[in-house]
Amino acid sequence: MTYARPVRLAALAATLTLGSAVLAAGPAAAVTGPAVSAADNTYAYTAQITVGDHDRGCSGVLVDREWLLTAASCFAADPAAGLSVPAGKPATKTTAVIGRSDLTGTAGAARQIVELVPRTDRDAVLARLNRPVTNVAPVALATTAPTTGESLTLAGYGRTATEWAPLSLHTGTFTVDAPAATTASVTGTGSTAACMGDTGGPLVRGTAGTAQLAALASQSYQGGCYGIDATETRTGGVVTRVDDLASWVSATTGAVRVTDFNCDGVEDIAISDPRATVGGVGAAGLIRIVYGGGKGIAEINQNLDWVPGAAEASDWFGESLATVDYDEDGCTDLAVGTPAEDLGNTADAGMLDVLHGAAGGLGTGAVKNTHFEEGSGNGSLATAVAQAGDRFGDSIAAGVTAAGEPFVVSGAPGESVSGQAKAGAAFYLHGATNVIVHQDSTDVPGAPEPNDGFGGAVSADRNFFAVGAPGETIGADGGAGNLAVFSHTLTAAGLPTPRFGLDQDLDTVAGGAEAGDQFGYSLALAPYRPSGATSATDSILAVGSPGEDLDIDGVAKADAGNILTFRITAAGAYTQLNGLSQGTADDDVAGTAEAGDRMGAALTAINTAPRALSTTATMKLAVGTPNEAIGTAANAGAVHTFSLLGAPGANDRWLEAGDGDGIPTAPGADQQLGTSIHYTGTKLYVGLPLGPSTYGTLYALPLSNVTAGGTIAPVTTYQPGAGGLPAAGDRFGYAAR
Missing domain, CATH: 2.40.10.120 (Thrombin, subunit H)
Structure with a gap:
């Protein structure tokens, strides 16, 4: 017809x-x-x-x-x-x-x-x-x-x-x-x-x-x-x-959602420089936003009228970053921790801000900022008392639960709990309220003790969040470290549900608790869809112990560091999967363990296909070893990538400056490559805030560059003085999201 x-x-x-x-x-x-x-x-x-x-x-x-x-x-x-x-x-x-x-x-x-x-x-x-x-x-x-x-x-x-x-x-x-x-x-x-x-x-x-x-x-x-x-x-x-x-x-x-502050469908990036000078004030800190698609560069600091606080010496604004669409409007919001912020006369009490995205970019919408600090707002924060050295905002994790609810987890490792100085706490921020969890909370493993540092590391995914206490004393071993894992399901009291704790004195955890191990110093969680499941109901947790001493062929290597990985089922049970560490030049795992390497000081993980059945190719982990010596360059640092599944040595790749994988500079003493790493669905961001550039640098490496057997593709370099970024700063690339 x-x-x-x-x-x-x-x-x-x-x-x-x-x-x-x-x-x-x-x-x-x-x-x-x-x-x-x-x-x-x-x-x-x-x-x-x-x-x-x-x-x-x-x-x-x-x-x-x-x-x-x-x-x-x-x-x-x-x-x-x-x-x-x-x-x-x-x-x-x-x-x-x-x-x-x-x-x-x-x-x-x-x-x-x-x-x-x-x-x-x-x-x-x-x-x-x-x-x-x-x-x-x-x-x-x-x-x-x-x-x-x-x-x-x-x-x-x-x-x-x-x-x-x-x-x-x-x-x-x-x-x-x-x-x-x-x-x-x-x-x-x-x-x-x-x-x-x-x-x-x-x-x-x-x-x-x-x-x-x-x-x-x-x-x-x-x-x-x-x-x-x-x-x-x-x-x-x-x-x-x-x-x-x-x-x-x-x-x-099924794609991992991109960071998109101006909600135009093109990936953006936030890069912090917490030691940057702002308005003549040293180490006040700032964040530079590079909008994708050539839509410009913006600077965010505390001298802007829509950002709480003011640029003050040693604030370190932007020391920690996370991203989430907190208000569910389709624009990515940026969570910014300023743990060294003084509140009145209370030094280093800390604060956290969620800077809201909008069509014109961060801070251009009707609601520009959601501010969190102890002693204000509602919930547990309203009743908390800001004290010197709390360092609220020291570590941040953010995301969306399996039910679709946005959340932010903020550590306050200097918080006093039950009279124990620096026992530490974490705040779970969701919806219109917030709650505090610590080692004196019901069913949370461990007990508050001085210098536990609970909240010194946090990580989260759609199923769970984990809080590290790297200073925890296990038995008589100070600084051995532990962690607690929570689900997003709230109890009748409105608290996240504690699932279990981990430390190296447990029979189900490899190694043994030793003084200074710092188990839980770094954490990374990624959702995992096992065979037979219709969604990513489980998670894989990586735990860094950069203070772990290793015995390599009978030779003690103090603070060489290692990482343990665990599978967490939907019900909250765990099983250890792998132990990751360097050994000798003859081992399957690249690198040679040396005293002071501090492997595992930084971790980042991602599932690049969270809807699909998880595989060794989709479950990725990157490990920072910032004190690795490269040739004669002490503390040059390195990054080591693995799959969260399968044999470590069959899926690892070693990255160092100048080795052709995308970090073009030569290794340099005290550059500490590996202190700043972050995975997205398409890239591994690697920061070099300590050099060799005067101001610091951030590299965006395609996933093929950091995957075992992958081909080398061009990298994107972000550096002050190039690409429209002002030629100023001190530790550009300290964090990136």
Whole structure:
């Protein structure tokens, strides 16, 4: 059948405002079919999308717990002129209701759409939700194209024949006339037609558990739809094929989220220089933001009117960094620790700030900062008393739980607990409140003692967080160290649930507790999906002991350092996996253990494919050995990469300055390579804040450069005096996120 050029459904929705703004008519039933009852979950994966204050409405379909697939025309500025949609946060606040056939009910879930990833070859876009939907099953994508004569069922929330803004999901049947490369022409059976608001709605083959998404509603003549000229009787249209999009959907939904402070879909980077001079004040500290896509460079310091505090000598603003979308608006927020901040006359009490991202970058939105310090705010922080040397913000971890709740964990290793000076504590910041945990908290292993330093290291993933106490005395061994692991599940008292503690006097942990081991000095957690699991329910924990003494062929190597790795099950049980250390030049593991190496002083880990079954290739660990001697250069430092799975020696790679992997400078005494390392889904960031550059340098190494057997690709260098970065600073690259 030959059609005149169809009218773009979204274009009409833009001019006739409400469109599918309310869950209502779906394609076929939009005109003649019955509404789906509130109790019918057959099409629960269908979503109602509302752009702005009902400025425009569309339908969509849940294809992942955190992602909808819908029509790009729903978000195009002028769908009649083109379907180009910028990647990143939608220009207008957009909401989605999923799994609610009756909009007056409470079934399913309501979410915000915070990120768009458009296709350029068809009317389709992936839309990320601010939190996962846990009570509605996503629909599977079809793997074969629609065929001529095939019947597909459309579900949508658009108009019906008699309603402008119906309150029920509707469905209807369409027959495929002819498939094309990325589209197919269809005709509604009987008087069924797709109406405004059905754009982006799913067309499925099969029913219930066998349903497969074959196409999305795109264009329609809208014959018989409410508000359309009665002389228009055609019920045909064009749908967007999705049967060839599975790999794109999987790659997009399964990728590690990038740091994106200006929410444009391009990766940004925050680089701290905590010893930088600000306004003539030494070691006040600053952070430089490099926006991806050539969108400029910004400096953040405490002399800005939207950043709490003021630039003061030895504040070390930016000594610790972490990133998370704390306010769930689609823009990455930057958590900044200033543990040496004086509060009034209380020296080094410390504070933490979450600097909020926005379309114009950090600090440009309506809410610019969320501030945390002891003695203010709510929860445990409100009742805490800031004391000299608390160092709140000394270590920071941030992320999103498996349930989708953002959180920040902040260590305060100098906190006095039950009268024990510097026993240490950690604060768990989530939502509108916060709680304190320490070794005098219920079920937390260990007991508060002077100089334990609980909170000296923290790490977290979607399942758990870990808090190190590297100064803990085990038996009579001072500074042997221990750690505690918590789940994000809160107890009846509102506290994170303690799962277990680890120290080297346990039979289940290799080695033995010795004075100065500093077990728990560094920590790294990464989510792990084991065989048989449908998601990354488990985690792998790496624990650094840079003070560990090693015996190498009968020769004692004091403070050579090592790392132990553990698998943590969803239930919170643990099993040790591997011990990582250097040995001799003849060992499988690269490097030679030497006294004072302090291997494990810094750790970073990542699962580069957190949705997929975990493998040796996706589970990555990097280890800093800052005091490694390279040739005659004492304390030149090195970085050692491993897989968190499999045999250590079969998957390790040694990185030192000048060895061709991407750090071009020659090894130098006291450069301490390995003090600053951080994994993202695509790079390993390695800082050289102590030289050889006058100001410090940060290198972004592609993952192939740091993976055993990987090829060497060009690196990105960030250095003051180049690439638009001001030629100033002191320890640029001290931390990067």
